[in-house]
Structures are given as structure tokens and as C-alpha cells.
Amino acid sequence: MSPNVFIVIPCYNEGEVLKRNVQELLDLDYQVIVVDDGSAVAPWEQLKELPIHFLRHCINLGQGAALQTGMEYAKKLGAEAVIHFDADGQHSPSDIPALISALKDCDIALGSRFLRREDWLKVPFMKRLLLRCARVVNFVFTGLWLSDAHNGFRALGPRALGCIDLTENRMAHATEILSQIKTHGLSWREVPTTICYTSYSRQKGQKWYNSFNILIDLILNKIL
Amino acid sequence: MSLIQLIILFFLVFSFLMVLLVMKGHLAGRLFFIVQFITGALFVVFPDLSSQIGRVLGVGRGTDLVLYFLVVLFYMTVLLFIAAMRRIERRQTIILRQLALQNAIDNTKARIAGRSAPGQ
Numbered sequence: 036m037s038p039n040v041f042i043v044i045p046c047y048n049e050g051e052v053l054k055r056n057v058q059e060l061l062d063l064d065y066q067v068i069v070v071d072d073g074s075a076v077a078p079w080e081q082l083k084e085l086p087i088h089f090l091r092h093c094i095n096l097g098q099g100a101a102l103q104t105g106m107e108y109a110k111k112l113g114a115e116a117v118i119h120f121d122a123d124g125q126h127s128p129s130d131i132p133a134l135i136s137a138l139k140d141c142d143i144a145l146g147s148r149f150l151r152r153e154d155w156l157k158v159p160f161m162k163r164l165l166l167r168c169a170r171v172v173n174f175v176f177t178g179l180w181l182s183d184a185h186n187g188f189r190a191l192g193p194r195a196l197g198c199i200d201l202t203e204n205r206m207a208h209a210t211e212i213l214s215q216i217k218t219h220g221l222s223w224r225e226v227p228t229t230i231c232y233t234s235y236s237r238q239k240g241q242k243w244y245n246s247f248n249i250l251i252d253l254i255l256n257k258i259l
Numbered sequence: 260m261s262l263i264q265l266i267i268l269f270f271l272v273f274s275f276l277m278v279l280l281v282m283k284g285h286l287a288g289r290l291f292f293i294v295q296f297i298t299g300a301l302f303v304v305f306p307d308l309s310s311q312i313g314r315v316l317g318v319g320r321g322t323d324l325v326l327y328f329l330v331v332l333f334y335m336t337v338l339l340f341i342a343a344m345r346r347i348e349r350r351q352t353i354i355l356r357q358l359a360l361q362n363a364i365d366n367t368k369a370r371i372a373g374r375s376a377p378g379q
Contacts, residue, residue, distance in 0.1 A: 066367070070359070079364070089364040092355050104356045108363055204352055255341070 039115040040066065040135060041088075045101030046122035047072040053122050054081050060120070060128055061085060068108055069122075072101040088112075098187075099208025103201040110196060117191045123233075126188045130228040134190035142221040143195040143212075145181065146188030146228035154229050165246060176253055177213040181225060185209045188228050195221050206245065207252035260304075267303050271296060 042065050046053050053069075060067050068088040071078055073095035082089060090108055092101065102119055109117045116138055120126055130146065137144035148166075149155045155163065169184035187209065191199060198219045203211040216223050275296040282288040302309050302325065309321030318324045 083366065084369065086367045086369045089366060090359045091362070092359050094355065096352055096355060100352050100356070104359050107356065108360055111360070202349060202352075204348065255345070 039113060040118065041068050041105075041109040041112065041114045041116075042066065042118045042120050042131070043068045043070065043102060043105030043109060044120050044122050045070045045072055045098050045105065046074065046078060047095060047098070047101075048074045048076075049078060049122045051081070052124050053078055054085070056120075056122065056124050057082065057085055057087060061087070063128055063131075065118075065128075065131070068105045070101040070105040070108075072096060072098065097204035097208075098206060099201045099211070100204040102208065106191070106196060106199070106201075114196065115193050117196055119187055119189050119191075121187050125230055125232065127229050127231060130188065130226070131190075133226050134188070134228075137224050137226045138190055138192040140222075141224040142192045143199075143216060143223045144190040144192075144226050145183070145223060146186045147181065147183035147225040148186055148228065148230045149182040150225060150227035154227060157230055157232065159232070169246065172250060172253070173210050173213055176210055177217050179213045179217060179223075181213070183225070186228070186230075190226075195219075203252060205252060206249045210249070210253055264303050264306075268300065271299050271303065 042060055044053075044057065044067060046069060057067055057069065066088075067085075068090065069078070069082060071089070071091040073092045077091060079089055079091070088108065090104055092104065106117050116135060118131055118134060126146070134144045134146065147154075148158055158166070166184050170181055173184050174180050185206070189212070195216075198221070199212060199215050201208045201211055215221075275292065278292045279289060282292070302321075307321075309324055311321075313319065313321045313324035316324065318327065
């Protein structure tokens with residue numbers, strides 16, 4: 036394992052799941068940066084025995100902001116690559132090596148739930164429908180035609196780390212990354228990743244109606 | 260001049276001076292309010308003026324014209340406020356990020372310490 040790969044985990048009001056997921060990554064010898072996005076109860080208490088880097092926003096800013104904070108910290112530590120990883124246990128650590136090795140021939144590797152049949156069958160029907168629409172929105176705003184949208188699992192190589200700068204604090208950052216890929220001319224690839232929906236992650240995850248909020252954020256960012 | 264005209268003129272002048280004081284160094288903003296003040300004052304002093312302009316623009320009554328302008332102006336103001344809020348939010352993010360980076364906890368030594376002390 037390359038010593039300079041960091042896993043950035045933004046979290047907001049996560050329970051026991053967070054510690055379990057972090058522990059799992061540490062067992063695989065990854066370096067972990069947890070960015071707490073202003074949780075009501077700081078998760079530091081339950082994480083303090085773990086050998087991780089821990090940062091905290093004193094108020095809640097949003098997932099995009101937390102990822103950017105984590106990336107800036109990783110850059111200070113001399114990171115060569117950063118993996119974005121969800122705190123709620125949806126992502127599988129076993130997909131990380133594939134993402135990292137994809138970085139050999141591209142600047143940014145994007146996880147996708149729709150490249151393998153067994154993966155997309157796990158996505159609930161309504162969510163599948165929504166994601167199909169979301170990728171059209173992504174295409175309109177960024178010109179990138181992907182098989183998946185809003186998959187938070189991705190790996191950024193050194194060039195991507197150098198120029199991606201997220202200003203969308205909330206969920207619209209997922210589309211912002213794509214438009215920055217386009218503006219900076221970064222090379223990208225999609226990598227099949229599995230997704231594991233638990234009742235916990237479903238409850239924590241995005242509600243379908245929140246996609247309107249994301250859309251409005253995107254439009255506002257285009258004109259203001 | 261009727262009493263209502265005097266009252267409105269008084270408030271117009273008052274808020275106009277306040278705005279000019281608050282918007283120090285914003286030439287565009289000041290010009291915007293100066294134009295607004297002059298138009299407002301003219302409409303108050305010459306009540307028929309709005310009706311005449313309204314007729315030229317194809318709006319029946321002067322009050323309708325004023326109402327339409329008010330709606331447009333209101334939306335423009337809201338939009339400007341949203342833009343300003345987003346700028347503030349961006350700055351706030353930068354500050355909070357710096358704070359988070361400064362207070363970052365590097366706990367990775369814990370593992371090394373744990374390993375070197377097998378008694379634990």
C-alpha cells in the first residue's frame with residue numbers, strides 16, 4: 036500500500052457505525068482522516084483510541100465543505116491520492132484497491148453503481164430512476180456523461196488534488212467535481228463499486244425530494 | 260402640497276441619506292439609490308406624472324405602473340441578497356476550515372505508542 040493515500044470520511048451525527056467503518060479501514064492499513072461536520076455530539080470520544088487524523092467544523096457546513104477540508108489537510112500531509120468515503124457504511128473498503136489502481140492511467144476515478152448488473156440490482160427502483168434523471172442533469176451542467184450520479188465513492192490523484200476546489204458546501208459538490216474535471220481537463224474513469232444499503236444508511240441518506248434542492252444550488256451557482 | 264406628500268417625502272429623504280451613509284464606497288449601489296430617490300420624489304411631488312408615463316408605456320393607471328416596478332425591484336433585491344449571503348457563506352467556510360485545520364488532531368501516533376507498549 037502506498038503510504039500517501041488518505042481516506043477522507045466526512046461525518047455528521049453518525050452513531051456506532053462510524054467507528055466500525057473506520058476500524059475496518061484501519062485493519063486494512065489505510066490512513067484515515069475523519070472530518071466531523073459539526074455533529075451535535077463530537078464523535079471524537081468514540082474515536083480517540085483509533086490512530087486517525089481528526090478534524091472538526093465547529094458548525095455544520097455540509098458534506099462538500101467537509102470533503103474539501105479533508106483534502107486540504109491531506110495535501111498538507113503530502114498526500115498523493117485521496118479517497119472520498121461515506122461514513123454510513125454504504126461503501127465497501129474492498130473496492131478501494133480498484134479505485135487506486137485506476138489512478139495509474141487517469142487523474143480521478145469515479146465509483147459507479149451501474150457498471151455491473153449485480154451492483155445496480157441492489158439499488159432500489161425509485162433511487163435508480165432518480166439517478167437516471169440526475170445523470171442527465173449532470174450532463175447538462177457539466178458535459179460529462181456518466182453511468183452513475185452522486186456516487187460519493189471516488190479517488191483523486193495528485194493532479195486532481197491540486198486543482199479541485201469545492202465551493203458547493205452541500206450536496207451539489209458531486210456535480211461541481213464533474214464540472215471542475217471538465218474545466219481543468221482532468222482525465223477520468225469510472226470504476227465499478229458495490230453499494231450496501233442498510234436501513235441505517237437509507238435513513239441517513241439523501242431523500243428524493245432533496246434532489247430539487249441540489250438542482251437549485253446548481254443553478255444558483257451558475258448565475259450568482 | 261398635501262400632508263401625505265410631506266410625510267412620504269420626509270421618509271424618502273431620511274432613508275435616502277441612511278442608504279448613502281451605509282453604502283460607503285459602493286458607487287454603483289449609490290447611483291442606483293440616487294436614481295430611485297429622484298424618481299420617487301418626482302412621483303410624490305407630481306402625482307400625475309406616474310399616470311402619464313403609465314399611459315405612454317401602455318399601463319392604464321400610474322399606481323399599476325408603480326406596483327409593477329415594485330415587484331421587479333423586490334425580486335432584484337432578493338436576488339442581490341442571496342448573492343451576498345452566498346459570498347458571506349463562502350468566507351465563513353474559509354474561516355471555519357482554517358480553524359478546523361489548525362485544531363486538527365493527529366492521533367496516528369496512538370498506534371505506534373500502542374505497539375511499542377505491549378503491556379497495553
